[in-house]
Amino acid sequence: MLLSTFAKLANQWGRGGGLSAQLAGLGVGYVPPLSMNLLAPSTDVPTISYAASSGWGALGIYATDARITYWGSAQGVAPDNTNGFGQMKSLSTSQYVGALPFFHEYGFDGSSLTIRAGVDSGKQKFFVWVDGRLAATSTAAYSATAGTTDIVLTFGAAKPRVITFLSTWGPHVITPGSATNTVWKVTRPKGRRAAFVTDSWGSMDQGDALDGWAYKLALAAGYCDIIPSGQGGTGYYASGTAGQGRRSFSARLHDEVLVAAPDDIFVGGSINDLPSALPGVNRSLVTAAITSFYSQIAASAPRARVYAFGVQYVRPDLTATYAALEAEFAAATSAYPFVQRISTQGWLTGTGNASATAGDGNRDVYRDSTLDHCTNAGYSYYAQRALQLFTRVNAVP
Numbered sequence: 587m588l589l590s591t592f593a594k595l596a597n598q599w600g601r602g603g604g605l606s607a608q609l610a611g612l613g614v615g616y617v618p619p620l621s622m623n624l625l626a627p628s629t630d631v632p633t634i635s636y637a638a639s640s641g642w643g644a645l646g647i648y649a650t651d652a653r654i655t656y657w658g659s660a661q662g663v664a665p666d667n668t669n670g671f672g673q674m675k676s677l678s679t680s681q682y683v684g685a686l687p688f689f690h691e692y693g694f695d696g697s698s699l700t701i702r703a704g705v706d707s708g709k710q711k712f713f714v715w716v717d718g719r720l721a722a723t724s725t726a727a728y729s730a731t732a733g734t735t736d737i738v739l740t741f742g743a744a745k746p747r748v749i750t751f752l753s754t755w756g757p758h759v760i761t762p763g764s765a766t767n768t769v770w771k772v773t774r775p776k777g778r779r780a781a782f783v784t785d786s787w788g789s790m791d792q793g794d795a796l797d798g799w800a801y802k803l804a805l806a807a808g809y810c811d812i813i814p815s816g817q818g819g820t821g822y823y824a825s826g827t828a829g830q831g832r833r834s835f836s837a838r839l840h841d842e843v844l845v846a847a848p849d850d851i852f853v854g855g856s857i858n859d860l861p862s863a864l865p866g867v868n869r870s871l872v873t874a875a876i877t878s879f880y881s882q883i884a885a886s887a888p889r890a891r892v893y894a895f896g897v898q899y900v901r902p903d904l905t906a907t908y909a910a911l912e913a914e915f916a917a918a919t920s921a922y923p924f925v926q927r928i929s930t931q932g933w934l935t936g937t938g939n940a941s942a943t944a945g946d947g948n949r950d951v952y953r954d955s956t957l958d959h960c961t962n963a964g965y966s967y968y969a970q971r972a973l974q975l976f977t978r979v980n981a982v983p
Contacts, residue, residue: 628719630747632739639702639734646702646759653771654760655691689752689810693770697744698763701737701751711794712753713805714739748772752796780804781813781848783835785856786959787898787968789816797962800852802969809850815842821859822915823867823875836879844886851883853894855915857958860897860907869914876918880925894919895972896929900958902937902949933971934964 647653703712714722722739741747744767751758762769782788788800795801795814804812815838819826826832835853843851857863859872883892896912899905912929919925936947941955952964960968 628716628721630716630719630741631721632714632716632741634714634722634724635738635740637736637738639736641734646700646761647769648759653692653769655772656689689750690758691748691750691772692760693746693748693772694762694767695744695746696762696764696767697742698738698740699749700761700763701739702734702759702761703737703753711796712737712751713796715750715752717748718750776811778809778849779811779813779846780807780809780850780852781843781846782816782852782854783839783843784814784816784852784854785820785858786816786818787856787965788854789814789818797965799960799965799968799972800854802966803852803972806969806973813843813846813848815839819858821856821863822879823872824856824858824864826858834875836875836882839879839882840886844882848887848890850891851887851893853879853892855895855897855912857898857900857908857911860911862907873914873918876915877921880919880922884922884924888924890924892922892925894925894927896927896931899931899934900953900960902934905931928972928975930968930971933968 712724713720739749740763760769782800782804784798784800786798788798789795795816798816800814800816801812815835817826817832817838819830820832820834822835825834825837861867861869864872880892883890894915896915897908899908909931912931916927919927934947934949934952936944936949938944938946938950939953939955939957940951940961943950948967952960952967954961954964
């Protein structure tokens with residue numbers, strides 16, 4: 587289960603805490619604990635049911651309503667209520683980026699609530715927190731076809747609650763179970779803001795972004811204000827497949843990440859910057875892109891803590907090639923002492939993959955059939971290894 591995976595990761599981090607106040611009778615304006623909690627499940631768990639729907643409808647509270655607080659990737663995207671799939675549109679490129687997860691939050695005092703969510707097959711996993719404690723997860727797509735689906739939360743009794751919802755496809759239209767119910771805006775500190783600049787390993791272009799290592803690590807480490815900038819096929823220099831509106835790490839850093847003033851920045855070095863992936867490109871241009879990336883951070887976010895992962899050692903026959911690229915990364919970042927470099931060499935072992943096991947290492951489980959990506963279990967493993975490292979050096983608050 588997704589929750590048990592996060593609990594295992596978070597247990598290594600040692601986070602705890604919980605809700606000390608009784609909620610009943612506190613009324614409109616109640617503010618829950620500071621951060622999300624993956625270790626202490628909520629005791630106020632709703633029953634969840636689903637109903638087919640068509641379009642956004644004329645009723646309900648829309649994404650643009652002032653009572654809804656957006657955070658996480660909403661720093662860099664805007665709700666688009668007119669699009670049939672309820673996608674989010676990038677403020678910097680005007681490209682639809684509906685696969686980026688984001689949180690929405692509001693206070694609510696009824697006993698039932700309907701969240702009408704956009705649907706695109708494979709991109710509908712979600713989390714529900716009630717008053718800062720995890721109450722429900724969906725580990726599979728909640729509809730097999732495009733359109734909209736109603737997610738109905740039914741509680742045992744009406745009382746003030748703060749609902750926080752995280753999913754990869756939005757925005758959402760919310761409808762209280764009764765016209766007499768009140769919905770109110772919740773504004774509260776959310777702890778340190780973490781940004782993740784990654785390729786498809788962090789964004790999971792081929793599936794749900796909540797399956798990528800970036801969100802697994804972020805949630806397990808206790809972050810709840812998360813700025814994702816993950817685009818498949820990209821790297822410090824690589825800009826992905828032509829015509830898809832994607833940009834390199836360096837090109838998108840300022841207007842997708844730095845404008846949100848992150849406290850911590852995690853960077854996933856990418857095999858997309860390998861010489862074989864960039865035929866005819868002078869390597870000095872790759873070095874210049876790396877230098878530009880960290881120069882921007884030095885100028886615009888000098889107090890940010892920066893964790894730079896090296897290249898993914900995914901193919902066992904390319905270990906020497908990966909090490910050479912990682913050496914390029916190290917040389918280009920040597921002038922920036924604030925960069926904490928992290929090598930993943932040795933994390934994956936053996937020669938197989940999940941579709942063709944070899945019995946000689948963990949790639950049998952963690953490497954998928956594309957040969958250049960991980961399985962869901964593999965991304966959980968990556969997050970686990972990273973979390974162990976941060977726990978050891980006490981790098982993440």
